[in-house]
Every structure is written in C-alpha cells, then in structure tokens.
Amino acid sequence: MSFNKIHINDEVLKIMVSSVEASYPAEGCGLLFKADDHAGPELKVKAAAVCFNEAKGVSEHYRMDPMEVFKHEENRAKENLSLSGIYHSHPDKPAILSEEDIREMLPGMVYIVFSVLSGKVKDIKGFIKHENVVHYAEVEVQGG
Amino acid sequence: MKIFISATLRSFFNREHEIDVKGKTVGELLENIIKEYPDSKNAFYDETGERRGFIKLFVDGEDRTGRDYAVYSLSEKSKVLLLPVIAGGAPSLAQTEALVSDERRKEVELDNTEIERFNKHLLLREIGVKGQKRIKAAKVVVVGAGALGSAVIQYLAAAGVGTIKVIDSSAVALEDLQSQVLHSLRDVKRPKSASARDSIRNINRSIEVIAENEDISADNASELIEDFDLVVDCSDNFKTRYTLNDACILNGIPVVFGAIYQFEGQVSILGHNGGPCLRCVYPSPPPAGLVPSCAEGGTISPLAGIVGSIQANEALKLIMGIGEHLSGKLLTVDTLYLNSSVLNVKRSCNCPLCGDTPTITEVETYDYEDFCGLKAKEDEVPVEGFTPEELAKKIDAGEPLKIIDVREPHERAILRFPGAVVIPIGQLVRRQKELDPNIDTVFLCKQGKRSILAINTLREAGYTGPMYNLKGGLDAMKDIVLANEGGWL
Structure with missing residues (x-):
C-alpha cells in the first residue's frame, strides 16, 4: 500500500518543528504514528515522537537507536497507534532526499524532511518508497 | 519462539506484529524465518545477496545481527525483536530549486532556430525544453570581463542566457590577450565591457546585453544588480569582491565566486539558501599589497578558462535547479600538480553581514586599508x-x-x-x-x-x-x- 498524501494537524506539526529547530545545527529526527485501523491512500498522522539522534556528532547525519524506536512502538501500541513514518531535518540544506536517505528508506514508510535554514523551518516535504521507486507525498497541515 | 516485528518491517511478514519461529541459534533462527516468510529474504538481503543494513535482530536488548552471532545460542525465554535501523543524511552537496521559477519559465517560448541551436541541451534529461526555457528567462550579472569573465560570459551566452549584464571599467591591454580570450587584438584599448558586448552579439544576437563601463562601488552596487537572478564574481580585487558580496547578500542575490592565482583556482557559491557569504569564508582580505593580484602574481593562460567554465556550469545548474552545487563548499583546483578538493565552509553566526546579529545593514563605502588594519595611524610618518x-x-x-x-x-x-x-x-x-x-x-x-x-x-x-x-x-x-x-x- 502506498500513501499519496500526508495529513498532519497543527499540534503534531508543532512537536516536529520545535524538535528539529532545537537540534539545529545538527539534524533532528523522530517517528510518526497513525491509528491502527487506518486505511486508504491518505495518511493521517495522529502522533509524533521525538527521537535521540545517535549520529549528532557526525555532521549531516541522523541515526536512531533501534531499541528506542521499539520502546516508542511498544508504548504507542497501547494507544492503538502504529508506526507509519519517520521525520528528519536537513540543516541549511533543502528538503529533498539525499542519496543516503534514499538508500536507507524502509519500503512503505512515509518520510518527512524539513529544511531548517538558520535555525528556522523553511520547507517541509513528504516522500515514500514503493516497489523501489521514491514518490512525492503531498503534505497537508490542518488546523486544530 | 515469539519474535516481535517492528511496524516498519511488517510488509515483509504478511503484516504480522509477531511471528513464532523455532531456532537454537541466531543463524538457525534467521534461516527458519526466511523459510517461513520468503518475502523477508528481501528485507535481509539485497538483489546481489548482500546483507542489508536497515534490519537488526535484537536479543534481550542487544544487537545480535552480525555474522559473528550466527552461533549465538537462544533460549526459549529470549526476547527477540526484529527492528529497523532508521538513518539518513543531508545531501552531501546542496541541491536546490531553480532560481528561475516555473511561472517565468512558462512565459518564454523557444522558436525553431533555438530548438536547433540548443539541441544538445534539449537532449539532456536534466535540462530538456523546461531547463532551456529557464536559461532563456534568466538574468545574470557578470562582474569583470577579464580572464574569468571571458569563459563565464562566452559560455553563458552560448548556453542561451537571455539577459547578460557585463560590468567592467577597464580597457583591453595587450597583456590581457594571454588569458582573456573574450577580446582580440583589434579590441586593445577599447573598454572591456564594450568588447564583451560585441563578443556576446557575435554568439547570439537575441541575447539582451547590458554593458556597464564602470566600477562597482557602495553607491551603485545595489542598483547595478537589482532585478537580476544571479551574480557571477569574476573580479580581480578584494575591494570589488567585498562590496559586491555585501550588495548581493543584502539584496538576496546568490553569487558564483571564482578566483585564480598562478596555477590555482577556487570556486564557491555564496549567499544562497542560508549558505555562507564571502565574509563567512574570508572574514578579512589579506593586507593590501601583501598578496600580489593576478596582475602582479601572474596566472597560466588556461587556468581562467578552467575555473570560469566551472563558474558558468554552476550558474546554469543554479538557474535550472539541477544536480548538486557548491553552496557551503569551496572547490580548489591546483592545475600544476592536478589536485582538486572540495572543502566544507559554513555560515558564521558571528558574520557581520549574514550572522545572527548583523552589524552591516547597507552597502557601505568599503575602506579596504581600514578593513585590513593597514590604515595609517595619525602619528604615523608618511612614506616618502x-x-x-x-x-x-x-x-x-x-x-x-x-x-x-x-x-x-x-x-x-x-x-x-x-x-x-x-x-x-x-x-x-x-x-x-x-x-x-x-x-x-x-x-x-x-x-x-x-x-x-x-x-x-x-x-x-x-x-x-x-x-x-x-x-x-x-x-x-x-x-x-x-x-x-x-x-x-
């Protein structure tokens, strides 16, 4: 299954934006969750979890500890939410996927990339890899 | 043995949260997992049979994925998890959106002659008709019609840049002909800007050329670059470079910087998308007179062609928004020993121009000697x-x-x-x-x-x-x- 549109509400977006701005000039990263019973081609992001960037010292990289990801998954499962995507930031670089991003993409997962220029989020783009091809996924922010 | 499957990997395991597979060691367990869930082979191995990096097997909180763990014993009580490694990196070189927007691209058309003339651009997937239209709609200022300017101006004109402004106040001298291939013997003593205009017209009559026979100063810099998409710095002195840098940063116009000395050259893109400016890279120029300029230090003839051609190439890529470019990077080329490298340069938060608390808010008359700390002190004896x-x-x-x-x-x-x-x-x-x-x-x-x-x-x-x-x-x-x-x- 492949999503072609990503809906994010203001509240969840705020969590992501403040986390990637706070980690500037390093990359920030985190996870996106949807409702377990969610279906259809448009993803509705219900929650976001900020993750520790293990590769903070290595400039222009991010890596999450698999056990931390697992703990978030376990906790959110109690709220009937399941992991459906990943977000990360490109400090002073545009919101496009790097070659490394594309190589490391997990099939079916939604990827949101923030461009953070001089400490402020300037752009946001969504991507998904389906059958080894990367597609754009439109990001729509909803109030409330 | 029950194995937890991360949501990120469930597409390989029939979307199951948990699977039950037997195995006394990690190696045996992996074999059995692939046997029962053949799709998962694609998660563990790529098309060439190499292990993929993005999937890890954790046993009781520890990563046991490596080959060395194949014989690692498992007990029925072991908590086994299949987890993803989520990682990535920013683009190594900056990529960008086109300087010339879609709206402006749509306003221009290519006629039959242009389709013939730019055929080799149109054949490139990255350029095509859309890219060529962006080039045609682009407005570029080239500061300096000397050695670097020769390559930049000729290639931008040949590539079909629609509007080119050339700024240079000097006249062609015989010694310039060694490296300034834009000018020829009959141009000697003519203003370089006029000679450049003629050369551009000889390449393509439909290009709009503006020849400015003057120096860049604090008074005219902003006006000279106003409404242009991009500035290519081919100047040969620090005063012009810093004045131009300040005007471009304050007006939000990116600069393709190029410099040559003897056998070495440098190229970078300044003031683009939050990238560094000249003052971030070189906070102050060397003291006046200490480093000989090209006029004093000399350069090998083709060097300017090499460096200028890279500048023109970067300019075209920025206009079209293709490939990766040198924003935040400094390319250095040594043509004597054939070494080149790309250095990282970062925006400085202390930069007086584009830092966090800028002190320069308008283009100021640039006092070079003061800036280098060379200004004569009042009690200093003047040199006779x-x-x-x-x-x-x-x-x-x-x-x-x-x-x-x-x-x-x-x-x-x-x-x-x-x-x-x-x-x-x-x-x-x-x-x-x-x-x-x-x-x-x-x-x-x-x-x-x-x-x-x-x-x-x-x-x-x-x-x-x-x-x-x-x-x-x-x-x-x-x-x-x-x-x-x-x-x-």
Whole structure:
C-alpha cells in the first residue's frame, strides 16, 4: 500500500518543528504514528515522537537507536497507534532526499524532511518508497 | 519462539506484529524465518545477496545481527525483536530549486532556430525544453570581463542566457590577450565591457546585453544588480569582491565566486539558501599589497578558462535547479600538480553581514586599508617616495643610494633592476643588517604597493635609516630602466 498524501494537524506539526529547530545545527529526527485501523491512500498522522539522534556528532547525519524506536512502538501500541513514518531535518540544506536517505528508506514508510535554514523551518516535504521507486507525498497541515 | 516485528518491517511478514519461529541459534533462527516468510529474504538481503543494513535482530536488548552471532545460542525465554535501523543524511552537496521559477519559465517560448541551436541541451534529461526555457528567462550579472569573465560570459551566452549584464571599467591591454580570450587584438584599448558586448552579439544576437563601463562601488552596487537572478564574481580585487558580496547578500542575490592565482583556482557559491557569504569564508582580505593580484602574481593562460567554465556550469545548474552545487563548499583546483578538493565552509553566526546579529545593514563605502588594519595611524610618518624620473636623475648623478628589490625571485626574472639588492618582502626583517642606515635606501616592487608595506614593516622592526619608495613601482619605471640599462650597469 502506498500513501499519496500526508495529513498532519497543527499540534503534531508543532512537536516536529520545535524538535528539529532545537537540534539545529545538527539534524533532528523522530517517528510518526497513525491509528491502527487506518486505511486508504491518505495518511493521517495522529502522533509524533521525538527521537535521540545517535549520529549528532557526525555532521549531516541522523541515526536512531533501534531499541528506542521499539520502546516508542511498544508504548504507542497501547494507544492503538502504529508506526507509519519517520521525520528528519536537513540543516541549511533543502528538503529533498539525499542519496543516503534514499538508500536507507524502509519500503512503505512515509518520510518527512524539513529544511531548517538558520535555525528556522523553511520547507517541509513528504516522500515514500514503493516497489523501489521514491514518490512525492503531498503534505497537508490542518488546523486544530 | 515469539519474535516481535517492528511496524516498519511488517510488509515483509504478511503484516504480522509477531511471528513464532523455532531456532537454537541466531543463524538457525534467521534461516527458519526466511523459510517461513520468503518475502523477508528481501528485507535481509539485497538483489546481489548482500546483507542489508536497515534490519537488526535484537536479543534481550542487544544487537545480535552480525555474522559473528550466527552461533549465538537462544533460549526459549529470549526476547527477540526484529527492528529497523532508521538513518539518513543531508545531501552531501546542496541541491536546490531553480532560481528561475516555473511561472517565468512558462512565459518564454523557444522558436525553431533555438530548438536547433540548443539541441544538445534539449537532449539532456536534466535540462530538456523546461531547463532551456529557464536559461532563456534568466538574468545574470557578470562582474569583470577579464580572464574569468571571458569563459563565464562566452559560455553563458552560448548556453542561451537571455539577459547578460557585463560590468567592467577597464580597457583591453595587450597583456590581457594571454588569458582573456573574450577580446582580440583589434579590441586593445577599447573598454572591456564594450568588447564583451560585441563578443556576446557575435554568439547570439537575441541575447539582451547590458554593458556597464564602470566600477562597482557602495553607491551603485545595489542598483547595478537589482532585478537580476544571479551574480557571477569574476573580479580581480578584494575591494570589488567585498562590496559586491555585501550588495548581493543584502539584496538576496546568490553569487558564483571564482578566483585564480598562478596555477590555482577556487570556486564557491555564496549567499544562497542560508549558505555562507564571502565574509563567512574570508572574514578579512589579506593586507593590501601583501598578496600580489593576478596582475602582479601572474596566472597560466588556461587556468581562467578552467575555473570560469566551472563558474558558468554552476550558474546554469543554479538557474535550472539541477544536480548538486557548491553552496557551503569551496572547490580548489591546483592545475600544476592536478589536485582538486572540495572543502566544507559554513555560515558564521558571528558574520557581520549574514550572522545572527548583523552589524552591516547597507552597502557601505568599503575602506579596504581600514578593513585590513593597514590604515595609517595619525602619528604615523608618511612614506616618502621618488618618481621614476627623480630616481633616474639620482642614479645618473651618482648619488649614494642603496636599492632594494622586494619582489619574489621569479618576478625578478621578468625585469631586473640593475644594481638592486634582492630581498623578498618576507625576509626583510631578518636581513635588515644588509641595509646601511647611513645612506638613502630606495625600495621597489612591481607596482609600488608592496614596497610601502616593506618600509612600514622595517620601521616597525626598529630600522631608523632613511627609506624611500619607488612610486608606481617597476611598471612605471620600465621604459627608463630599459633605456638606461647599459649605462647603469
């Protein structure tokens, strides 16, 4: 299954934006969750979890500890939410996927990339890899 | 044994949260997982049979994925998890959206002649009709129609940039023809900007060319670049570079920077998408006169063609938004030993222009000497000097004089000053004992600037003898030296 549109509400977006701005000039990263019973081609992001960037010292990289990801998954499962995507930031670089991003993409997962220029989020783009091809996924922010 | 499957990997395991597979060791377990869930083979191995990096097997909280763990024993109580490694990186070089927007691209059309002329661009997937239209809609300023400008202007014109403004206040000299391939013998003594305009028209008559026969200054810089998409800096002096940099950053126009010296060149993109500016990369220029300019230091003929061509290439990529480019990077090329490297350069939060608390908010008249800390202090004794004619008279009259040539040894090979003692500027303080404080000492260099620096350096070092500068340097005295060479020897 492949999503072609990503809906994010203001509240969840705020969590992501403040986390990637706070980690500037390093990359920030985190996870996106949807409702377990969610279906259809448009993803509705219900929650976001900020993750520790293990590769903070290595400039222009991010890596999450698999056990931390697992703990978030376990906790959110109690709220009937399941992991459906990943977000990360490109400090002073545009919101496009790097070659490394594309190589490391997990099939079916939604990827949101923030461009953070001089400490402020300037752009946001969504991507998904389906059958080894990367597609754009439109990001729509909803109030409330 | 129950194995937890992360949501990120469930597409390989029939979307199950948990699977039940037997295995006494990690190796056995992996084999059995693939046997029961054949799809999962694609998660563990890529098309060539190599292990993928993005999937990890954790046993009781520890990563047991590596080959060494194949024999690692498992017990029924082991908590086994299949987890993803989530990682990535920013693009190594910056990529960007096109400087020329879609709206502007849609406003231009390519006629049949243009389709024929730009056929080789249209054949490229990355360029095509859309890219060529962006190039046609683009408006580019090239500052300097000298050596770098020659390559930049000709390639931008050949590539079909719709509007090109050339700014240069100097005239073509015979010595320029060694590297400034934009001009030819019949252009000597003509303004470079006019010669550049003619060359562009000879390439493509439909290009709008604006030739500005003036210098960039604080008063006109912003006006000269207004409404343009991009500036290509092909200037040959620090004053122009810093003034231009300030004007571009303040007006939000990116700069393709290029510089050459002897056999080496540099290219970068400044002030683009939050990237660094010239003041971030080089907070201050070297003291006036210390580093010879191209006019003084020399360059090998094709160097400007190499560096200028890279600048033109970067400019076109920025216009179209294709590939990766040199924003936040400095490309250095050494053509003598064929080395090149790309260095990372970052925006500085302390930059007075584009830092967190900028102090420069408008283009200011740039006081180069003050900026380098070279401005004469009020109590400083001004440097006295002789004109070439005065010096010639003293030599002819046989007055006791000591002449010190502070140029580098290789420069001396071009034109020797008869009877001069050669002490390169860097060795002066160490070798001041060779000077005689009881007789007048004259210092000379190519253009009369480094010799002033030499006199000030010696004064600071405590030398008290009478010192004079040859005004205008050997360039100004060349004819007299050549006419008198026999007599003075």
